[in-house]
Amino acid sequence: MKLNRARIFAIIWTAFIASSCLLPASVFKPFSFQSLLDLDKIIHLTLYFFFVQLWALSNENLTQKYKVVILISGIIYGALIELLQSALNNGRSFEIDDMIANTVGCILGIMLLTITQNTLPLLKKYLPFHKKGN
Numbered sequence: 001m002k003l004n005r006a007r008i009f010a011i012i013w014t015a016f017i018a019s020s021c022l023l024p025a026s027v028f029k030p031f032s033f034q035s036l037l038d039l040d041k042i043i044h045l046t047l048y049f050f051f052v053q054l055w056a057l058s059n060e061n062l063t064q065k066y067k068v069v070i071l072i073s074g075i076i077y078g079a080l081i082e083l084l085q086s087a088l089n090n091g092r093s094f095e096i097d098d099m100i101a102n103t104v105g106c107i108l109g110i111m112l113l114t115i116t117q118n119t120l121p122l123l124k125k126y127l128p129f130h131k132k133g134n
Contacts (some may be wrong), residue, residue: 014040021085048106057117074109075102085090
């Protein structure tokens with residue numbers, strides 16, 4: 001299987017999620033903007049939104065079945081990361097709220113995929129990883 005540029009970006013994003021979510025908590029500076037709808041949850045939602053979007057864009061023949069596979073993979077990946085956070089004992093902890101935010105990000109990513117593919121001509125025309133003929 002030849003890796004296209006979109007799949008490379010999706011793999012890099014997947015690795016970024018794992019590396020940033022599995023770093024010890026002490027690496028991050030304390031941040032307290034509780035009025036910002038808990039920034040941590042927004043970050044989780046955003047990470048998994050783009051996870052789904054990038055993996056979907058990496059497939060040239062995006063079928064409904066593949067969308068379901070991407071959705072389920074994203075949810076499982078998010079749960080696995082949360083379990084690893086608790087198992088590694090690095091100051092991070094398992095949080096069901098994070099898993100919910102990850103899942104919502106995946107669902108939104110799938111739901112907005114049609115908009116990404118069809119109504120954003122700049123995406124198809126200018127992004128470096130998307131084929132010009134699509």
